[in-house]
Amino acid sequence: MHVLIVKTSSMGDVLHTLPALTDAMQAIPGIRFDWVVEENFAQIPSWHPAVDKVLPVAIRRWRKHWFGSQQREERVLFKRELQSRQYDVVIDAQGLIKSAALVTRLAKGVKHGQDSRSAREPFASWWYDKRHEINKQQHAVERTRELFAKSLDYAKPETQGDYAIAGHFLSKLPNDAHQYLVFLHATTRDNKHWPEAHWRELIERVQPTGLRVKLPWGAEHEHQRALRMAEGFCHVEVLPKLALEQVAQQLAGARAVVSVDTGLSHLTAALDRPNITLFGPTDPGLIGGYGKNQHELKAENNNLEYLSALNVYKKLSILLVDNTL
Numbered sequence: 001m002h003v004l005i006v007k008t009s010s011m012g013d014v015l016h017t018l019p020a021l022t023d024a025m026q027a028i029p030g031i032r033f034d035w036v037v038e039e040n041f042a043q044i045p046s047w048h049p050a051v052d053k054v055l056p057v058a059i060r061r062w063r064k065h066w067f068g069s070q071q072r073e074e075r076v077l078f079k080r081e082l083q084s085r086q087y088d089v090v091i092d093a094q095g096l097i098k099s100a101a102l103v104t105r106l107a108k109g110v111k112h113g114q115d116s117r118s119a120r121e122p123f124a125s126w127w128y129d130k131r132h133e134i135n136k137q138q139h140a141v142e143r144t145r146e147l148f149a150k151s152l153d154y155a156k157p158e159t160q161g162d163y164a165i166a167g168h169f170l171s172k173l174p175n176d177a178h179q180y181l182v183f184l185h186a187t188t189r190d191n192k193h194w195p196e197a198h199w200r201e202l203i204e205r206v207q208p209t210g211l212r213v214k215l216p217w218g219a220e221h222e223h224q225r226a227l228r229m230a231e232g233f234c235h236v237e238v239l240p241k242l243a244l245e246q247v248a249q250q251l252a253g254a255r256a257v258v259s260v261d262t263g264l265s266h267l268t269a270a271l272d273r274p275n276i277t278l279f280g281p282t283d284p285g286l287i288g289g290y291g292k293n294q295h296e297l298k299a300e301n302n303n304l305e306y307l308s309a310l311n312v313y314k315k316l317s318i319l320l321v322d323n324t325l
Helices: 011-027 059-065 069-082 097-102 122-127 140-152 166-172 196-209 220-230 244-252 263-270 309-322
Strands: 002-006 032-038 051-057 086-092 108-114 130-132 180-184 212-215 236-238 256-260 275-279 294-298
Touching: 002 011, 011 032, 011 140, 011 263, 051 069, 059 069, 059 097, 086 140, 097 122, 108 122, 108 140, 130 140, 166 244, 180 196, 180 263, 196 220, 196 309, 212 220, 220 236, 244 263, 256 263, 256 309, 263 275, 275 309, 294 309
Parallel strands: 002 032, 002 086, 032 051, 086 108, 108 130, 180 212, 180 256, 212 236, 256 275, 275 294
Antiparallel strands: none
């Protein structure tokens, strides 16, 4: 059986789809997947052993200059590649009008997705041949696992989902694996940031453990924040700008991770690394860390300024003791 997955973004949503592939792989021998995903996240599906081909799409970039000649040509090439194979099943796990209209509608195969009561955008269900009711009151990972089980006609496992990508990095761990922590300080929303002063206090408290601290970054303003956080500390390394797979390698080798609510926090969970995620205004109940050894600290009054470095350090200390190598 060959299945097409339409799950284009965001990073967390793409990662949350992986356990459903593992379920299907175990339930249906020989099943293989192609996956339509936004170009920025195209590396992620390739890490899963059941994925044959990744079809990058650039809806985010195309819509900035939709009628440009380059964008039109790219869309023609994408459509040609998308329609080059007849699929047994097409699963739209995105539940949005734009992905359903621009991708799912064009694919060849019986199209499955959430019904109008379950999808994030109800009108997206117009483009599905088979519509499934999916319980909204469960974690995003479990929602997708339920959708795959109903689309492919097998019983959803009762065990915790397995991302099945950690093994991809076992032979690629850094030379200093398990001798450092990673602090994920960057996120897109201002009210999801933990104050720099708190990060610096945590860095200072960690110093006596002998563990180094690594600070990744993406955009230049994140680089500048990392430099400010590291200033004056000899045990902190501001990493160079890395591709997503390189960031994943650093996370895979970490003794533990402390993160704000960001896509890389979900990547940490998918790699089975111990992680403490700091939550302010967002609710960890339905979109929090899912996986082995994932922990959360919720700020008082949903304001991360009130989450002290001491409380985070106490939680981290317990985590380090529980995960002694």
